[in-house]
Amino acid sequence: MLTLLAFGALAAVASAANSWIVPGAAWMSTSNTKIDAHGGMVLKRGDTFYWVGQAASHSVQPYMYTSKNLLDWTPCTNPQNPIQWLWRPKLAKPNGSFWIYGQVDRNVQALKSSSISDNYAVAGSKVTLPPNAYTYSDTGMFADDDGTWYLLTSADHNNVQINKINSDGSIGTRVNVLAKGAYEAPGMFKVGGIYYLIVSGKTGWRSNPNQMFWTDKLAGGSWNGPYPIAPEAQKTYNSQNTFELTVVGSKKTTYVYMGDSWDSKGGPDSNYVWLPMSVDTGTKKVTLDYHAQWKLNAETGEVVLPSRKRRYEAEHAVVEGRGVVGRCERCLNRRGVHAADPSAQVTFHNIIGLGGPQWVQFHYHVANRTSGEAHISVNDAPAVNISAMNHRAGYHHVVPVLLDLKSGGENRIVFGVSGEAGVVLEGIEVVED
Incomplete structure (x- = not known):
């Protein structure tokens, strides 16, 4: 009788060799452990990228990894804080400190550190976001050109709201809201003065066709959309949005969709789907460019495909x-x-x-x-x-x-x-x- 192995028994098949980004495939760290940073984001400081996310195999604690090339990720001293069940953590730097914001008991919990990659301490009590004291589910993060940080949440009966983060790290006023349906997993990026918001429908751990909205004014502007970012039948290539990464290279600026390919319970067997995005500034459309295997030159910003x-x-x-x-x-x-x-x-x-x-x-x-x-x-x-x-x-x-x-x-x-x-x-x- 034929015996089929699950991923946990695959050590004899291959060890880590991260020469490519492969959507949907298990992504191994430089320590040959599976990268465990779901619902997260990537922030670049100097020549180093920092990837923070929730560790599905470690009670949803905040885990972080570092990389110079967006391919080879080295674990930091994890967890960043012993707090458990901190969902969808996001990094920000609204002042001289580094902050992680995530969801605990459907409220915002902040962590704070003087270093980007260790020693985060709980910063204050959990915060219930207005309006109407309605708790929220998912967390997104966006930094505007002027250095202002914004927290994106699925709140107020599943509307997506955008709150400014104050210079002291506290959650400030709501500057905008998307009230065009039940959406979650918000992420936002900016191209040519236009703000593009990508969101997921609410289907639990099952993938769905994520959508895009846009506005030319973040504070109080109206949202246009929804618009698809991939063929509907593909269900965002079996993934859910978590963050949009902008990589400014010497030759090109590339926008990267970061998504989670969840297992049936959002657990350790979940993987990742990262894809470059095309942005048509004329029609204001965003399209995921699907490649089964690709990588990004972190210095030039160019997308590279296998040639041999x-x-x-x-x-x-x-x-x-x-x-x-x-x-x-x-x-x-x-x-x-x-x-x-x-x-x-x-x-x-x-x-x-x-x-x-x-x-x-x-x-x-x-x-x-x-x-x-x-x-x-x-x-x-x-x-x-x-x-x-x-x-x-x-x-x-x-x-x-x-x-x-x-x-x-x-x-x-x-x-x-x-x-x-x-x-x-x-x-x-x-x-x-």
């Missing part, structure tokens, strides 16, 4: 069981292996590896992802569900996973299915840069 890949077609592999090579209109070469049931197996021999962890892109189509899924085995290791390594499995036709390949051309990868999902395998591409 070695492709292996499924039709040239060894096909066994109820696997049939046939026509596939959606496939690159118009041919693929149709896996009819769990007896189907496709074996790729003589895969060339560099030696060590390496990204391998699986190109396959799924007719019904609720009826089964795909799994792989590398060099006779136990089979692993692809979805355990990348939440985009079954949702997108290109799914990169990190595998441990031997140096040279003696690697063997076996692709199989469980259930009757209607899988058609095009092939695999081994990324070499």
